[in-house]
Amino acid sequence: MTESISPEVAARPLFILNPNSGGGRTKKRVGTIIDAIERAGLAADIVFTTHRGHGTELADEAIDAGREFLVACGGDGTVFEVANGILARGAGDRVRLGTIGLGTGKDIAKALGITRGSLAIKAITAGLERRIDAGKVTARDENGQEQVRYFLLAASAGWVPEISQSTPRWLKRLGDTAPYMVMTGVKMLGPMGRQFTLAIDGMAYDGRYNSVSVHNMELWGGDLVAAPGAAPDDGILDVIRWGDLGRRAVLQAVDGQRKGGTHVDMEGVDRHPAKIVELSSPKRSRLDLDGELGGFLPAKIEIVPGALRFVAPLA
Numbered sequence: 001m002t003e004s005i006s007p008e009v010a011a012r013p014l015f016i017l018n019p020n021s022g023g024g025r026t027k028k029r030v031g032t033i034i035d036a037i038e039r040a041g042l043a044a045d046i047v048f049t050t051h052r053g054h055g056t057e058l059a060d061e062a063i064d065a066g067r068e069f070l071v072a073c074g075g076d077g078t079v080f081e082v083a084n085g086i087l088a089r090g091a092g093d094r095v096r097l098g099t100i101g102l103g104t105g106k107d108i109a110k111a112l113g114i115t116r117g118s119l120a121i122k123a124i125t126a127g128l129e130r131r132i133d134a135g136k137v138t139a140r141d142e143n144g145q146e147q148v149r150y151f152l153l154a155a156s157a158g159w160v161p162e163i164s165q166s167t168p169r170w171l172k173r174l175g176d177t178a179p180y181m182v183m184t185g186v187k188m189l190g191p192m193g194r195q196f197t198l199a200i201d202g203m204a205y206d207g208r209y210n211s212v213s214v215h216n217m218e219l220w221g222g223d224l225v226a227a228p229g230a231a232p233d234d235g236i237l238d239v240i241r242w243g244d245l246g247r248r249a250v251l252q253a254v255d256g257q258r259k260g261g262t263h264v265d266m267e268g269v270d271r272h273p274a275k276i277v278e279l280s281s282p283k284r285s286r287l288d289l290d291g292e293l294g295g296f297l298p299a300k301i302e303i304v305p306g307a308l309r310f311v312a313p314l315a
Contacts, residue, residue, distance in 0.1 A: 010066045013098065013124055015046045016058050016082055018074030021103035026074065029102065033073065033117070040121045049078065059085025069096045071124065071311070075103015076153060080290040087134060087150045087307060098124050098311035105291060107219035108152050111232065112312040123311050130314055132232040134307035135216050139287050139295035151289040152232070152308075154220050155301050157279060158211030159192045160242060193244035194285070199278040200239055210242040210250065214277050214301050218261070220291075224254075227271070228261030233315060235305040236273045243268030277301040 015037065019027045037044045047062075049055050059070055059082045072082040079099050086095050100120040101109030112132070114120045135151045196212055198205045213220075215227035215238040227238040245253065245268055256263030264271050280298035287294040 005066050009045075010068050012043055012045065013069045013071045014062050014067050015044070015071045015073050015100070016049065016055055016062075016078070017046055018049045018055065018072075018078040018103070020049075021074035021078055023104060026102045033100070033102075036117060036121060040125050042121075042125065046073075049074075049081075053081060055081030056085040056088070058082075060089060063089050063091050063095055068094060069098070069311075071098040071100060071120075073100045073102055075101070076105050076108050076290045077292050078103060079108045079152065080292050083134065083152055083308060084150050087304075088148070092134075092307050092309065096129060096309045096311050105220070105222040107222065108217065108290070110223070111153070111217040111219045112310060113315075114312055119313070123313055127311075128313055129309055129311055130233065131306040132308050132310045133216055133235060134304045135214065135237060135289075136302045136304050137287065137289060137294055137299055138302075139297065139299035141295055147295050149289055149294045150304070150307070151216065151294065153217050153290045154213055154215045154226065154288075155294065155299070156211055156213035156288045157281065157285045157297055157299070158194060158196070158209055158242065160211035160213065192247070192250065194281055194283050197278075197280045198241070200272050200274045201276055205241060208244045210245045211240075212242065212279055213240045214238070214274070215240065216303075221257070224257040225259075225261035226257055228264065231315070233306070235275075235303060237275065237277065237301070237303050239272045239274045239277055240264070241270040241272070243270070245269075275303050 034044045047058050055078050062070060070082055072079040083097060086092055086097060099109050100117050135155055137149050137155055139147060141147045193208050193210050196209050198212055215230045217232050218225055218227045218230040220226045227240060230238040249268060253263040253266060253269060263269055278300050285297045287296060287299055
């Protein structure tokens, strides 16, 4: 049983820090992070994650103790874990979520206008808050049992998301985007398309695709603009159907994402607004959620409007 805390402690931020984020680079910055928190007049209430999924466990324990303000310190995977801890408990109305981006991609922080740690701490001390949507995914775990997860950036299946799943931690030391560019070249040596059964708000789009991605924010893969203009507070998901693209077209699409999202104008790349997406494949297919393994197809993906109270500058 987790010991309860006082109302004063419950209201102040608990920093859930992943020292292994950014390929382990964050370990060297812990002292600097603590100094910045304390200089801002905040109590350095910090707990550290030690293994995959630990952020969700720590969030669950904190909520059980009465905490009302959690700050995920790390990359998108750390935010993903803490957000899932909040939403799985149905605590989105009671518990605020913030982030100090320290990982490889930091796309959630960037998409919400928190491009630097100083801006994150400023939002925390000022009490800035905005409601953002989340995607709810009902899929299968490794044993074929039904599971529910939530995402803030994107859910995807096929060739493109397998890039993030295949990127080793040591390679993430190269920076935000470079690791994923390296793995793109490696993954192009293998097969790049597969058959999917796809329904977008009840409309069938079955076919052979490179990938199918469902976006809540416009970024992924470390600064790549996957769904230009996708807003996290519009109550709508953005579906990108990546056709059965050849290698040259894939390189063009990747370059288009680097140039602000011009790939969505390419032949073979289609975009749709959606509230409910159903996706399956005859091939065993992993589901990527915010760069993390989110189970396996088949999956039902739904928008949850205003799911989280995120501590960030107003849109």
